[in-house]
Amino acid sequence: MIADIRARVLVVDDEENQRRGLSSLIGAWGYEVKVAENGAQALEVLEGWPAQLIVTDMMMPVLDGPGLLSHLREQENPPVSIVVTAFGSLEIALKTIHELGAFWFLEKPIDTQSLKMLLERALVSRRLSEDKLILERQLGHQGKLAGLVGQTPVMQELFGIMQQVAPTKASVLITGESGTGKEVVARAIHSLSSRSNAPFVALNCAALPESLIESELFGHEKGAFTGALERRAGCFELAHRGTLLLDEIGEMPVSTQAKLLRVLEDGRVRRLGGKVEMDVDVRIIAATNRKLEDGIVQGKFREDLFYRLNVFRLELAPLRERMDDLPLLIEALVAAMNERHGVKVVGVDDSTMLALKRKSWPGNIRELRNVLERAVILAGEGMIRTTHLPTQSSDAVVLATDPDAILVRVGMTVDDCEKALILKTLEHAKQNKTRASEILGISLKTMHNKLKQYGEMVES
Secondary structure (H helix, E strand, C coil): CCHHHEEEEEECCCCHHHHHHHHHHHHHHHCCEEEEEHHHHHHHHHCCCCCCCEECCCCCCCCCCHHEEEEEEEEEEEEEEEEEECCCCHHHHHHHHHCCCCCCEECCCCHHHHHHHHHHHHHHHHHHHHHHHHHHHHHCCCCCEECCCCCCCHHHHHHHHHHHHHHCCCCCCEEECCCCCCHHHHHHHHHHHHCCCEEEEEECCCCCCHHHHHHHHHCCCCCCCCCCCCCCHHHHHHHHCEEEECCCHHHCHHHHHHHHHHHHHHHHHCEEEEEEEEECCCEEEECCCCHHHHHHCCEEEEEHHHHHHEEEECCCHHHCCHHHHHHHHHHHHHHHHHHHHHCCCEEEEEHHHHHHCCCCCCCCCHHHHHHHHHHHHCCCEEEECCCCCCCCCCCEEECCCCCCCCCCCCCCHHHHHHHHHHHHHHHHHCCCCHHHHHHHCCHHHHHHHHHHHHHHHHHH
C-alpha cells in the first residue's frame, strides 16, 4: 500500500552511514526518500520537495533536531517528525515531543520494525491532519469556520485571511465596533493554529485599574506591593505556548504599553518584585473598538507598539453591513441557546425574520444574541414569533410601558438622554458596571468616567 502512495520521507542525520542506511531501508518499504546532513540543509530541501514525514537525529551541527522542528512548527500543516536519540538523551527527546510537536522518538540503535510501524502511524496522522485542513476550508466556503458563521463576501474574505494567518506566529490586531465578535474571532484564530491545545488567555485592558493591570499581565512575587500576599503568575506565563488576547488594548495606560512592548520584543517577562526573567512563547492578538491611529496623535498610544501589533489587521464589519448573514447567525445562535437552556426552538417565523431584518442593530451580534436569548426562553419550543421580541414601536424607541424602558421627551438634551440610558441600564444590571458597559457597548473606563461626571453634577 505504501508503494502506491509514494509518501515522501526526509532523513536528516550528520552521520553518512546512518543517512545511507536509513535511506535504503525506508526506500525499500516503498517510500520516496531524500536526505540532509543537518537541519539547515533539511529546510532547503523542503522548500522544493515538501515531505510528509521526517526522521531526524537530535544532535547535529549548524541546526540540530529541536532547532529544525522549531522552524517547522511555524508552517501550516508541517511534516510529521520522528526524532532519533542516542542513549542518555531520552529526556531531551521527550521534551522535544512535548514542546515542539514531534510525533514520537526512537533510541539508537534503531529497531527496524519499530521504525516501520512508526512511519505508518505517522503517515496516518499526517493524512488526518490534511483532511482536517481541507474540511476547515470547505466549511469556510459554506459559511462556517471555528464557531463563526457568514456567507457574505466580507465574511468569506475574513475567513480566508484567518486561515492564512492562524498557522503563523504573527501578531493580529482585530478592530471593529463593540459587539461584532472580536473575542470570538481571536478564539477562532487560536483554535485554527498549532497552539490550539495550549492555553487561550483573554485580558480586558479596560476592566482593570492602572494599578493592577501590570500585575495581571506580568504577575507578581509575594510582597511586591501592598496586598500581594502570595506569588501570582501573570497572563504571559499562563498563556505560555498559547495565545494571549489583549482586549480593549486602546485603554491600556501608556506606561504599561512601554513594558508590554519590551516583552513582545524580547520574549522575556519578569514578575513585579521579581529578579529573574522568564522566556515566554506567546502569540499576541489585540482587539479594540477605537481607532488607535487617533490615540497615537493624541499621545495616548505608542506608535512603536501599534506597528508591533498591527502585523495583520482584521476589520470586523458591523451587522448592518452583513444582513444577508442574519438567517445563518440566527440559526447558529438559536441552536446554541437550545442546548444552554434545554429548550426546543426550531427557528423564527417569517414575520419575525422580517422584523429582525428591519433593525439596524447598533449593538451588533451582542445585541442580536441578547434579543434571541430572551425570545428563545419565552418561546420554549416551536417558532419564535414577534410576540417574543422586546416590545418596540420602532427600531430605536422602546414603549414606556416596558419596565426596562426610558422615556425620552422632546426638549431633552442628548446628554440627558445618555445619562438616563446609562443609569437605567446600570439599574437593569443590578449595579454591575461591567455588565452594564457590555450591554451599552462602551468600555468600563468610559462607564466609570460617566458615573463620576454625574456624581460631580449632583455635588455641584
